[in-house]
Amino acid sequence: MSGGRLIVALDAVAGNRDAARAAAALASVLGIELAGLFVEDVNLVRLAGLPFARQVPVSGGPARPLERQSLESQLRALEAAARQELARAASSVQVTWSFQVRRGTLPDEVLAAPGEADLLLLGARLAALARAGLAGRMVEAPPRRPSRGAAPRPALALIVEPAGPALEDAAVERLAAEMGLPILLVRRRR
Amino acid sequence: MAVAPLPPEALCRRTDPARLPFETTAGLEPLPGPLGQERASEAVRFGAAVRRDGYHVFALGPTGVGKRRLVERLLRERAAGEPVPPDWCYLHDFEDPQRPRAVELPPGTGARFRRDMEALVEELKAAVPAAFESEEYRTRLQVLHKQLSEEREKLMAELSRKAEARGIGLVRTPVGLAVAPVRGGEVLEPDAFHKLPAEDRQRIQRDLEELQEELARLVRSFPEQERRHREQVKEMNREVALHAVGHLLDEQRARYAGLAPIQAHLDAVQKDVIENVHEFLGAAEGGGEGAAAQVRRLFTETPAFRRYQVNVLVDRTGLQGAPLVLEDLPTHAALTGRIDHQVHFGAMVTDFTLLRAGALHRANGGYLVLDARRLLGQPFAWEELKRALRSRLLRIEGPERRFGFGGGSALEPCPIPLDVKVVLLGDRLLHHLLSELDPEFLSLFKVPADFDDDVPRDPASELRLARVAARLCGDEKLRPLDRGGVARLVEESSRWSGDGGKLSALEDELADLLRECDHVAGAAGRAVATAADVAAAVEARRRRTDRVRRRMLEAIADGTVLIDTAGAQVGQVNGLSVLAFGRDAFGRPSRITARVRLGRGEVVDIEREVELGGPIHSKGVLILSSYLGSTFAGDRPFSLSASLVFEQSYGGVEGDSASSAELYALLSALAELPVRQGLAVTGSVNQLGRVQAIGGVNEKVEGFFEVCRERGLDGEQGVLIPASNVRHLALREEVLEAARAGRFHVWPVETVEQGIELLTGVPFGVRGADGRFAGGTVAARVSARLEALAAAARAFAAPEKEEGR
Numbered sequence: 001m002s003g004g005r006l007i008v009a010l011d012a013v014a015g016n017r018d019a020a021r022a023a024a025a026l027a028s029v030l031g032i033e034l035a036g037l038f039v040e041d042v043n044l045v046r047l048a049g050l051p052f053a054r055q056v057p058v059s060g061g062p063a064r065p066l067e068r069q070s071l072e073s074q075l076r077a078l079e080a081a082a083r084q085e086l087a088r089a090a091s092s093v094q095v096t097w098s099f100q101v102r103r104g105t106l107p108d109e110v111l112a113a114p115g116e117a118d119l120l121l122l123g124a125r126l127a128a129l130a131r132a133g134l135a136g137r138m139v140e141a142p143p144r145r146p147s148r149g150a151a152p153r154p155a156l157a158l159i160v161e162p163a164g165p166a167l168e169d170a171a172v173e174r175l176a177a178e179m180g181l182p183i184l185l186v187r188r189r190r
Numbered sequence: 191m192a193v194a195p196l197p198p199e200a201l202c203r204r205t206d207p208a209r210l211p212f213e214t215t216a217g218l219e220p221l222p223g224p225l226g227q228e229r230a231s232e233a234v235r236f237g238a239a240v241r242r243d244g245y246h247v248f249a250l251g252p253t254g255v256g257k258r259r260l261v262e263r264l265l266r267e268r269a270a271g272e273p274v275p276p277d278w279c280y281l282h283d284f285e286d287p288q289r290p291r292a293v294e295l296p297p298g299t300g301a302r303f304r305r306d307m308e309a310l311v312e313e314l315k316a317a318v319p320a321a322f323e324s325e326e327y328r329t330r331l332q333v334l335h336k337q338l339s340e341e342r343e344k345l346m347a348e349l350s351r352k353a354e355a356r357g358i359g360l361v362r363t364p365v366g367l368a369v370a371p372v373r374g375g376e377v378l379e380p381d382a383f384h385k386l387p388a389e390d391r392q393r394i395q396r397d398l399e400e401l402q403e404e405l406a407r408l409v410r411s412f413p414e415q416e417r418r419h420r421e422q423v424k425e426m427n428r429e430v431a432l433h434a435v436g437h438l439l440d441e442q443r444a445r446y447a448g449l450a451p452i453q454a455h456l457d458a459v460q461k462d463v464i465e466n467v468h469e470f471l472g473a474a475e476g477g478g479e480g481a482a483a484q485v486r487r488l489f490t491e492t493p494a495f496r497r498y499q500v501n502v503l504v505d506r507t508g509l510q511g512a513p514l515v516l517e518d519l520p521t522h523a524a525l526t527g528r529i530d531h532q533v534h535f536g537a538m539v540t541d542f543t544l545l546r547a548g549a550l551h552r553a554n555g556g557y558l559v560l561d562a563r564r565l566l567g568q569p570f571a572w573e574e575l576k577r578a579l580r581s582r583l584l585r586i587e588g589p590e591r592r593f594g595f596g597g598g599s600a601l602e603p604c605p606i607p608l609d610v611k612v613v614l615l616g617d618r619l620l621h622h623l624l625s626e627l628d629p630e631f632l633s634l635f636k637v638p639a640d641f642d643d644d645v646p647r648d649p650a651s652e653l654r655l656a657r658v659a660a661r662l663c664g665d666e667k668l669r670p671l672d673r674g675g676v677a678r679l680v681e682e683s684s685r686w687s688g689d690g691g692k693l694s695a696l697e698d699e700l701a702d703l704l705r706e707c708d709h710v711a712g713a714a715g716r717a718v719a720t721a722a723d724v725a726a727a728v729e730a731r732r733r734r735t736d737r738v739r740r741r742m743l744e745a746i747a748d749g750t751v752l753i754d755t756a757g758a759q760v761g762q763v764n765g766l767s768v769l770a771f772g773r774d775a776f777g778r779p780s781r782i783t784a785r786v787r788l789g790r791g792e793v794v795d796i797e798r799e800v801e802l803g804g805p806i807h808s809k810g811v812l813i814l815s816s817y818l819g820s821t822f823a824g825d826r827p828f829s830l831s832a833s834l835v836f837e838q839s840y841g842g843v844e845g846d847s848a849s850s851a852e853l854y855a856l857l858s859a860l861a862e863l864p865v866r867q868g869l870a871v872t873g874s875v876n877q878l879g880r881v882q883a884i885g886g887v888n889e890k891v892e893g894f895f896e897v898c899r900e901r902g903l904d905g906e907q908g909v910l911i912p913a914s915n916v917r918h919l920a921l922r923e924e925v926l927e928a929a930r931a932g933r934f935h936v937w938p939v940e941t942v943e944q945g946i947e948l949l950t951g952v953p954f955g956v957r958g959a960d961g962r963f964a965g966g967t968v969a970a971r972v973s974a975r976l977e978a979l980a981a982a983a984r985a986f987a988a989p990e991k992e993e994g995r
Contacts (some may be wrong), residue, residue: 042377047361047370049380052395056406057366060413063406066368074364105376 005033007120010082017085023121024089024097026157033096036086038079040103044071120158121181136186139169141176157181193944195908195935201921203690205652205680207673207721212656214718216670220661223263224256225654225695226645234264237637238557238611244636246579246612248562250621251641254698257615258516258559261639265514265557265613272512275555278606279303280501280542284458290501290542292604293451297506303452304500306442311498313438314463318470321434322427330426338419345408349401356397360405367409369401431464459498469495496543503527503547503606504554512556517549520560522571525549526578527586529601545586545603550578553610562616562624575612579634584608613639642695644687651693652680655700662701668708674721675707682728685888685920699773703727725923735774739896742769742778747900751838753779754867755898755907761785761859763949764870765836765851766894766909767843768886775886777893779870781837782848784855788979788986789831793818793856796835797843810846814853816877817942822969822976829983830976832856846874847884850910853942854949861971863950868904870894871945873912879942883914888921895925895934903928908935910945 008023090097237247277300359372527548686694706727711719797803928934943954955967963969
């Protein structure tokens with residue numbers, strides 16, 4: 001696969017470092033550009049505008065108010081961190097990288113992304129959304145030895161097939177085996 | 191009547207080679223043991239046999255007598271028939287890692303168990319990861335993970351449904367979850383919310399609060415869910431681990447059935463493996479952990495693979511009989527073991543695998559032989575040995591515990607029961623000092639094995655000496671000796687013992703002479719050493735250490751040191767002394783002079799006055815003074831002042847072997863009778879005028895002989911020796927030759943009276959019925975002189991009385 005871009009979806013939740021590293025490594029192997037896509041969930045922003053908005057921390061503790069200003073600060077901080085992770089990962093394997101921020105709803109922004117790239121890596125949460133929301137064919141990766149202490153990996157690779165004949169299954173299976181990820185193949189949206 | 195000189199055959203007890211029942215020592219059966227030493231042998235056997243506290247052995251005797259050889263031979267003979275003691279191992283104690291457990295195993299089992307455990311660990315390294323990488327395990331783990339996530343998702347889904355029913359949705363935030371009013375799947379814009387009727391807004395707010403509370407309760411339940419999940423995973427891991435390792439350990443259990451310590455250890459290992467499978471999985475990963483984890487592991491407990499090792503402290507594989515250990519460097523650690531350390535990142539770390547055995551461990555169940563002087567020279571070694579023998583326990587301790595300073599391992603291995611027989615080798619002085627100064631010594635070393643310096647000389651012992659020579663020659667591949675050589679050897683051995691009726695038991699000295707004989711015979715191209723070779727070796731050795739003796743003879747010959755060997759002098763006698771340098775000694779004459787004058791009855795020992803005379807010498811002078819006084823002035827005051835001195839002697843004088851010579855000088859001075867200077871005198875005297883035995887008689891006679899020979903023997907020269915020393919004579923052939931030719935003589939003297947007659951040619955005299963000595967005798971002349979001195983004293987005192995003073 002030459003030319004093209006690999007987009008890694010980074011969100012404001014968790015796991016960005018591992019996703020960035022995995023994506024950078026794959027981009028380096030494939031010889032393509034790496035692009036980070038940071039999605040700011042618009043629903044979260046709306047919630048923060050409501051007067052009674054509160055969030056319950058999953059790490060424990062009482063519910064806290066969710067204020068717009070503090071949310072914006074958190075999002076900026078998370079975005080900067082995600083950008084930094086991507087830059088670090090890309091420079092470690094010397095791939096060209098770019099970073100963009102979009103505000104919208106998560107499924108929409110993620111699902112729109114394949115129109116601009118050939119390969120999209122998704123963490124578990126976004127992978128679930130993609131499988132639910134996209135039509136395509138799945139190629140599962142062969143079972144991999146669970147390694148204790150190793151970094152978490154992306155849960156899904158989403159490949160946008162170019163116009164023309166579909167990619168051969170054997171080639172896609174080999175790629176899935178190399179990446180160790182299941183691959184969802186979708187056609188580019190018109 | 192004057193004493194007759196000794197016949198030449200009395201000057202050295204010869205061994206007739208023809209009497210010896212062999213041609214050469216090569217034809218003799220070597221004597222495996224030493225010459226004699228029956229007492230010591232019996233003591234060693236007794237000490238080795240008595241298995242009671244405190245019956246350790248101290249073999250005492252001079253260096254070179256063969257203590258070590260005899261002790262080793264006797265103990266080896268005994269040990270060969272005794273059972274092999276057990277192996278001792280140290281194992282990790284999983285309950286108390288600071289106290290490694292000592293385990294006793296049948297001989298040879300320790301090494302086998304160690305190998306088996308090493309193999310087991312290798313198998314575990316493969317089996318445990320394989321079990322956790324299997325499809326079945328991953329499936330089961332995924333099932334558990336799924337159960338957790340499904341449970342959570344179910345609860346979240348329930349909450350979502352409830353919320354949806356009220357137009358509320360769940361939203362992920364950067365740190366958690368929130369509930370929000372939704373329209374068409376999107377969160378309500380704030381503006382849109384504010385445009386709602388108040389009632390709707392209130393309702394929404396109430397619903398949100400209620401659902402938020404429920405959400406908070408839900409989130410609070412997550413930790414408990416995770417905890418249950420972890421327990422389930424842990425339990426599953428235990429099952430998987432047990433399945434993986436159980437059969438491997440069962441194999442080992444079957445192999446070591448009947449050995450309770452090993453069974454208990456294998457149970458503990460199984461439990462530990464199951465509880466710590468992550469260490470096996472981590473190792474299988476090839477160390478995907480960071481430096482922090484490595485450092486943590488380093489400074490905390492012993493890694494798994496080391497915990498399961500077996501430290502075989504004492505391995506009896508291949509040993510036959512009880513052990514016999516000879517420790518040449520008995521340091522404290524060499525005796526009682528030590529705890530080694532390794533350096534890891536600059537820190538000193540240790541564990542049970544670094545415990546090392548000492549000599550006491552190796553000898554446990556058997557025998558340990560130590561050199562006492564070397565032992566005492568090592569700091570703390572003697573105290574630790576006593577401690578171990580008293581307590582019958584072997585403890586391996588770090589220096590901080592032994593010596594009381596901080597730092598170190600804090601490892602406290604369990605002690606091992608000690609059952610050992612210790613034999614110390616030392617000289618008599620050391621044994622005496624320990625007996626006097628160490629209150630514990632005699633209670634621990636109750637058995638002295640006292641080695642003789644010599645054995646009685648008779649045909650049987652002469653033959654045994656030949657057999658000892660045969661052994662020594664055989665051991666070192668030296669040329670054998672013929673009968674003449676052995677006879678000469680016997681005579682030399684007698685000389686070493688200082689007694690013609692004894693043979694020296696110092697085997698080292700004998701071995702040295704045999705080596706030197708071998709060298710001489712070899713240089714002469716002979717295959718068998720002869721008497722001439724022995725004599726040549728002896729003479730060569732004498733020449734090698736001859737420098738001081740030659741200088742002494744030169745000094746006498748050129749008149750620097752004044753010694754007369756002819757003529758006669760009043761108040762002057764040739765005394766004799768021995769100078770010793772290392773193993774060699776030689777005799778030398780000294781001029782002893784006496785002067786008398788009027789005085790108050792004191793005999794002044796000039797040597798004592800200037801503190802050059804030792805106490806025994808002073809005692810000798812006091813004794814002769816007492817003889818003089820009681821013989822000649824028993825009923826009247828002693829009005830003389832006499833002085834005695836060793837002329838030209840500037841070093842210390844000790845011993846009383848010259849007291850008879852001093853007495854003769856005094857008698858000569860009193861009687862004004864000259865003493866023959868061609869004679870020399872040795873012998874101590876008692877208060878009754880009896881001449882007593884002295885030491886070094888051979889060296890003394892030969893010393894004077896050499897001086898006379900240098901000047902030319904005139905046939906009148908010789909030495910007066912105590913009659914009780916005749917049996918000690920073992921003079922050199924050159925002296926015997928001179929005696930046979932009548933050119934030098936040795937007189938045995940029993941009394942002062944005999945001696946003074948020989949020296950002056952005048953009989954001593956006998957006291958008559960009137961209490962007076964016969965005229966012209968030595969005693970008469972002495973008495974007359976004393977009376978004259980007494981009269982003079984009275985004359986000096988009389989004018990004072992007349993003047994009323």
